Amino acid sequence: MISIKNLNKFYGSSKVLNDISIDIKAGEIFAIVGHSGAGKSTLLRCMNGLEEYSSGSLKVNSKEIKELGKEQLRSFRKNIGMIFQHFSLIQRKNVYENVALPMQLWGYSKDEIDKKVKELLSLVGLKSKLNSYPNQLSGGQKQRVAIARALTLEPQVLLSDEATSALDPNTTTSILNLLKKINKKLNITIVLVTHEMDVVKQIAQKALLLEHGNIIGFDNTEDLFLKPDEKMKEFLGEVEVVPKKGVNIKLYFPKKNAHKSFITTMARELDMDFNIVWGKLEEVNSHIIGNMVINVKDEEEQSVIEYIKKHDIVWEVL
Incomplete structure (x- = not known):
């Protein structure tokens, strides 16, 4: 067109x-x-x-x-x-x-x-x-x-x-x-x-x-x-404030699994507790998408990342 x-x-x-x-x-x-x-x-x-x-x-x-x-x-x-x-x-x-x-x-x-x-x-x-x-x-x-x-x-x-x-x-x-x-x-x-x-x-x-x-x-x-x-992020004026201790991992949830209880399931299956730093869900073009930052202990980082890689989740370490 x-x-x-x-x-x-x-x-x-x-x-x-x-x-x-x-x-x-x-x-x-x-x-x-x-x-x-x-x-x-x-x-x-x-x-x-x-x-x-x-x-x-x-x-x-x-x-x-x-x-x-x-x-x-x-x-x-x-x-x-x-x-x-x-x-x-x-x-x-x-x-x-x-x-x-x-x-x-x-x-x-x-x-x-x-x-x-x-x-x-x-x-x-x-x-x-x-x-x-x-x-x-x-x-x-x-x-x-x-x-x-x-x-x-x-x-x-x-x-x-x-x-x-x-x-x-x-x-x-x-x-x-x-x-x-x-x-x-x-x-x-x-x-x-x-x-x-x-x-x-x-x-x-x-x-x-x-x-x-x-x-x-x-x-x-x-x-x-x-x-x-x-x-x-600069255009949106987003400033990400995260803890200085531990490892901060940001998870991105596309529309098809924005509502799934991924964090709860991961915590149960890995038998770990996570600190949720912040998270949000928002509607974009009639679809719900979201992201969340969790904080884990240094020694738990590898186990958490290996678990995330097995699922349809976009992620990054901040």
């Missing part, structure tokens, strides 16, 4: 994207994550031709963006919907008119527009608000209108640029659930830019982590959180 190879982007002499290579599959929900200035919005805007890239390749459905002429680019953008942080609704138009606007600009008939607008407002849960104006809506309702508008031309890809950043946590969850519903029902590819890791956990199947225009993480979301590398 989207194939990016060795992509570079300069603003003057400043390099904002450095050798980006990723593939996004059709129907996938993909997150681009990073702090302010990481280059994530620039990368997103390259995907629909709003930004030119300096070198490398960016193809959407096998079409190289930089090779498209003006009319070709206009036609190409018809297949790319986009939603923004601050909704970008026209204040003097009501909900119906805001959603209908893209179809009007492309010359659709009134009957086609009326049918599509009402279908989409029903999909996003705002059928009763078609005559309301933006200043009469909550933030979440405004974003739902923006999502409906982005879907009017039946795009294959939906780009989301910090679309939940201006919303409270409960509203954010409702919008993310709506996006998941749209992804499943319409089989639309969703690429979202965010700096919020909770957003990534809730919705993304795969994530790209950017820092100063460089890729510092790229994997299935569950794997990124299950066993984060040093860059990921």
Whole structure:
């Protein structure tokens, strides 16, 4: 669906994207994550031709963006919907008119527009608000209108640029659930830019982590959180405090065995007591994953490691 190879982007002499290579599959929900200035919005805007890239390749459905002429680019953008942080609704138009606007600009008939607008407002849960104006809506309702508008031309890809950043946590969850519903029902590819890791956990199947225009993480979301590398830990602000005495072993539990009582079973079978330093379970993309740090005596280290190796557990000595 989207194939990016060795992509570079300069603003003057400043390099904002450095050798980006990723593939996004059709129907996938993909997150681009990073702090302010990481280059994530620039990368997103390259995907629909709003930004030119300096070198490398960016193809959407096998079409190289930089090779498209003006009319070709206009036609190409018809297949790319986009939603923004601050909704970008026209204040003097009501909900119906805001959603209908893209179809009007492309010359659709009134009957086609009326049918599509009402279908989409029903999909996003705002059928009763078609005559309301933006200043009469909550933030979440405004974003739902923006999502409906982005879907009017039946795009294959939906780009989301910090679309939940201006919303409270409960509203954010409702919008993310709506996006998941749209992804499943319409089989639309969703690429979202965010700096919020909770957003990534809730919705993304795969994530790209950017820092100063460089890729510092790229994997299935569950794997990124299950066993984060040093860059990921730094990004998350995780500081691991462990005892100085004994051996500290960190265990990672993937979704298929996150609920198993591994520690209890190991303690019983080895006839040992372990100190549990800390542990956590969390939901990532509708799956439960977890990790735990145990502290064992020096003389028990080898027995414990040999036992762990016999089971489907990822581990490391801290």
